[in-house]
Amino acid sequence: MERLRHGREVGRLRNLGVVVNLEGPMGPVWRANSTPGGPGGGCRVMGLGSALPSTRVTNADLEGFLDTSDEWIVSRTGIRERRVAGPEENLLSLAARSARACLAAASVSPQEVDTIICSSSSPDETFPSLACRLQAELGCPLGPAFDIQAACSGAIYGLAMAQSLIQSGMSRRVLVVAAEIFSRLVDWSDRSTAVLFGDGAGAFLVGGPADPGSEILALELGADGRGAAALGTQAVSPDPQSLPGMPDYTSSQRSLGRVVTMNGREVFRFSTRILEQVVARLAQSAGMTTSEITLVVPHQANSRILATAAGRLNYPIERFVSNVERTGNTSSASIPLALAEGAAGGLCHDGDMVCLVAFGAGLTWGGLLLRWGSMGVAVDDPRGPA
Numbered sequence: 001m002e003r004l005r006h007g008r009e010v011g012r013l014r015n016l017g018v019v020v021n022l023e024g025p026m027g028p029v030w031r032a033n034s035t036p037g038g039p040g041g042g043c044r045v046m047g048l049g050s051a052l053p054s055t056r057v058t059n060a061d062l063e064g065f066l067d068t069s070d071e072w073i074v075s076r077t078g079i080r081e082r083r084v085a086g087p088e089e090n091l092l093s094l095a096a097r098s099a100r101a102c103l104a105a106a107s108v109s110p111q112e113v114d115t116i117i118c119s120s121s122s123p124d125e126t127f128p129s130l131a132c133r134l135q136a137e138l139g140c141p142l143g144p145a146f147d148i149q150a151a152c153s154g155a156i157y158g159l160a161m162a163q164s165l166i167q168s169g170m171s172r173r174v175l176v177v178a179a180e181i182f183s184r185l186v187d188w189s190d191r192s193t194a195v196l197f198g199d200g201a202g203a204f205l206v207g208g209p210a211d212p213g214s215e216i217l218a219l220e221l222g223a224d225g226r227g228a229a230a231l232g233t234q235a236v237s238p239d240p241q242s243l244p245g246m247p248d249y250t251s252s253q254r255s256l257g258r259v260v261t262m263n264g265r266e267v268f269r270f271s272t273r274i275l276e277q278v279v280a281r282l283a284q285s286a287g288m289t290t291s292e293i294t295l296v297v298p299h300q301a302n303s304r305i306l307a308t309a310a311g312r313l314n315y316p317i318e319r320f321v322s323n324v325e326r327t328g329n330t331s332s333a334s335i336p337l338a339l340a341e342g343a344a345g346g347l348c349h350d351g352d353m354v355c356l357v358a359f360g361a362g363l364t365w366g367g368l369l370l371r372w373g374s375m376g377v378a379v380d381d382p383r384g385p386a
């Protein structure tokens with residue numbers, strides 16, 4: 001793709017499908033259509049996998065040590081429980097489980113994966129990247145492996161990079177893995193953030209136009225760094241606060257040296273607005289109306305955000321796929337997790353128009369429109385189906 005200039009159409013990129021610039025809501029954005037039958041168009045998502053840790057933390061568990069209530073959490077967020085990684089788990093183990101589930105579902109061996117892109121906002125190492133460690137863990141060939149940081153939009157940014165690499169001819173099969181352990185990044189004594197997040201991982205395998213799977217019809221990426229202060233992390237004090245009754249899983253709190261900080265109201269306003277706008281623009285990019293979108297799989301931040309956006313789009317809430325009630329906000333892992341659970345539960349059918357929309361810290365956003373085609377989906381949840 002080409003960096004687009006503010007508010008101006010820059011035309012067709014010769015080998016990469018169609019790129020048009022539309023004035024973004026707050027600035028320039030990247031947009032791309034796949035050109036059906038065109039030189040690089042129509043990359044396919046060939047497989048999808050997700051993985052959750054087994055430890056379940058309910059709102060009632062949080063009531064045990066935080067000044068909060070199930071009623072407050074459910075009414076403000078829709079979240080009833082979340083998963084947290086156990087002491088024996090780490091980002092790599094979660095990422096590897098989702099990647100293995102994805103590859104098995106797609107019937108593709110690790111040896112056929114030539115590129116790995118990982119996304120995480122809760123990395124356990126500054127370097128080496130999660131992608132490099134995953135490459136070795138899976139036994140993939142020695143192609144490029146790198147991490148990206150686009151916060152909760154990371155999976156969509158990764159899919160967009162995968163499409164670009166395949167369209168340019170640099171890669172053939174790209175594994176995009178988003179993995180998060182926010183339980184090691186939240187301050188468990190801060191009720192305003194601790195109740196929101198959870199752990200999990202999701203993986204997509206992306207192939208070319210000749211591969212089977214769901215076709216990428218349109219995508220959009222954007223960022224507005226002016227909103228960077230709304231959601232981020234800050235260094236922790238040397239003496240983490242320990243509240244009476246704090247259970248074991250909070251002992252890893254602050255183990256990454258930083259904790260999440262957020263201006264919830266500002267993020268809420270941004271999220272509802274961008275979610276509605278991205279769905280509308282993706283539909284327009286693909287030459288359809290928003291009523292032709294079958295399903296929206298939004299970043300699972302909060303059910304009030306989803307309900308507000310669904311209302312603005314005139315959609316019944318059932319058109320929004322959501323598992324936030326059971327997983328909390330798993331940052332960049334949330335879209336593959338929700339999509340995998342929804343698809344495994346029979347929500348997606350051949351020919352459906354499925355719109356993935358992410359938003360998060362940066363502020364970043366990303367959207368991708370898929371024409372659903374038969375593809376393998378696997379959910380690795382030790383607690384079994386929802």
Ligand code: UT7
Pocket residue numbers: 067068069072073076077152191192193195262263264265267268271301302305329331359360361
């Ligand atoms: O990936 C993107 C991540 N971010 C998000 O999705 C967040 C988007 N924002 C939101 O969803 C909402 O802003 C929140 C759910 C985070 C907060 O809801 P709110 O309606 O904006 O609440 P607030 O922050 O204005 O707080 C209202 C009250 C405050 O008490 P006072 O000052 O009115 O007495 C808070 O101290 O609620 C209090 N409060 C809580 N009470 C019980 C904050 N957290 C809690 C809690 N339990 N966990």
